[in-house]
Amino acid sequence: MSESPIVLPRLLSLLHLGLLAAIVTVTLGGRSPDEPFDHAHAGLQAVLGEVLEEGLVDYAGLRRSPEGLDAYLASLEGVTPRELGRWSRAERFAFWINAYNAFTLQLVRDAGPVTSIKKIGGWFGSPWKKRFIPMGGFDPKGKGRKLCLNDIEHEILRPQFADARLHAAVNCASIGCPPLRPEPYRAAGLDRQLSDQVRTWLMDADRNELRPVKGAVRVSKIFDWFEEDFGDGDEEVVGWIATQLQGAEVADALRRAAPKLRVRYMDYDWGLNALPERR
Numbered sequence: 001m002s003e004s005p006i007v008l009p010r011l012l013s014l015l016h017l018g019l020l021a022a023i024v025t026v027t028l029g030g031r032s033p034d035e036p037f038d039h040a041h042a043g044l045q046a047v048l049g050e051v052l053e054e055g056l057v058d059y060a061g062l063r064r065s066p067e068g069l070d071a072y073l074a075s076l077e078g079v080t081p082r083e084l085g086r087w088s089r090a091e092r093f094a095f096w097i098n099a100y101n102a103f104t105l106q107l108v109r110d111a112g113p114v115t116s117i118k119k120i121g122g123w124f125g126s127p128w129k130k131r132f133i134p135m136g137g138f139d140p141k142g143k144g145r146k147l148c149l150n151d152i153e154h155e156i157l158r159p160q161f162a163d164a165r166l167h168a169a170v171n172c173a174s175i176g177c178p179p180l181r182p183e184p185y186r187a188a189g190l191d192r193q194l195s196d197q198v199r200t201w202l203m204d205a206d207r208n209e210l211r212p213v214k215g216a217v218r219v220s221k222i223f224d225w226f227e228e229d230f231g232d233g234d235e236e237v238v239g240w241i242a243t244q245l246q247g248a249e250v251a252d253a254l255r256r257a258a259p260k261l262r263v264r265y266m267d268y269d270w271g272l273n274a275l276p277e278r279r
Contacts, residue, residue: 037079039091041098041184043072047105048182055179058278062109069109073102081137090187093161097185100152100170103133107149108173108272113279116270117173128153164229164240165194167222168201176207176220176269198244209266210241210250216262217241217254224265234263 047068051058062069076099084092104117107127111120120127133147140155157166168178169185178201185193201220202208209218223230223237231237238258245251254261272279 037083038075039087039094039187041072041094041186043068043075044098044102044184047072047102048180048184051105052180052182053275055182056273056275056278057105057108057173057180058275059105059109059112059272060278062105063112066109069102069105073106076102077134079135088187089161090190093157093163093166094185094187094190096152096157096161097166097169099133099135100149100157101180103152104149104171104173107132114272115279116272118270126150158226158229163194164226165198165244167226167229168198169194171273173273174269175271175273176267177273178207178220178222179204180273195244199248202241202245203248207266208241210245210254212253212257212261215260216264218264218266221265221268223263234261235259237263 047062050065050068051061076095079095084095087095107120107130108114108117111127114120117127121130128149131146131148133149133152135147136144138147138151138156139145140151153170157170169181171177171180178197181193181197183193202210207220211217217238219237219241227237230240235258238254238261242251242254242258245254
């Protein structure tokens with residue numbers, strides 16, 4: 001039996017609509033327009049479970065199997081300012097921390113193998129100023145440009161959330177940086193995660209030496225670069241550290257000695273946070 005002259009155009013129309021729906025779904029990171037964003041960040045959890053070991057990353061593995069990270073990044077890219085504006089503060093905070101960390105993984109993966117993130121961008125460029133993040137709706141200057149990592153950290157995270165603990169949560173792909181957490185940040189339990197991350201970072205003697213020596217403590221250069229986020233001067237910085245370590249033996253000693261302690265900074269290791277031979 002031959003096709004009715006009405007059926008074929010209708011069939012083609014349906015196929016066209018199906019193709020458009022597929023394009024929209026891909027654009028929104030594998031979810032339909034009415035599907036809620038996954039605030040459990042399961043996609044990132046799966047990636048970290050595959051490539052992270054004791055704070056070190058298998059970047060070679062990310063290049064060999066890029067699909068998981070790419071799918072998670074697509075889900076971030078599909079979020080619009082209007083959608084994000086409906087979320088709670090904790091949901092937005094977790095979203096941007098995870099975005100920073102995930103796009104940093106992508107940056108190193110796609111540029112690699114490298115010995116340091118600082119090698120990306122050449123002699124006169126900066127990896128943190130590289131505009132590669134296709135989320136132009138969030139351009140702080142409203143020009144629709146792709147974002148860079150500096151935009152996320154300095155134009156979104158720091159001013160919008162004003163929580164110095166974020167410096168322990170965002171990861172710059174370097175040994176000197178607070179280690180990448182083996183789980184995504186989630187709105188449910190975000191305060192606990194941030195406090196635990198800060199405490200782990202501060203108590204790591206390779207990154208902070210908190211036992212006073214000759215009237216001074218030696219801490220990460222992060223406290224130097226972002227001193228205004230931690231306090232005004234050495235005493236307030238030491239006091240902030242003591243507050244984050246509440247309950248630990250060293251906290252009381254730091255609190256008592258804070259008025260007299262000087263803050264000195266440790267050398268920062270810019271070596272890539274990669275598993276051996278997995279850059």
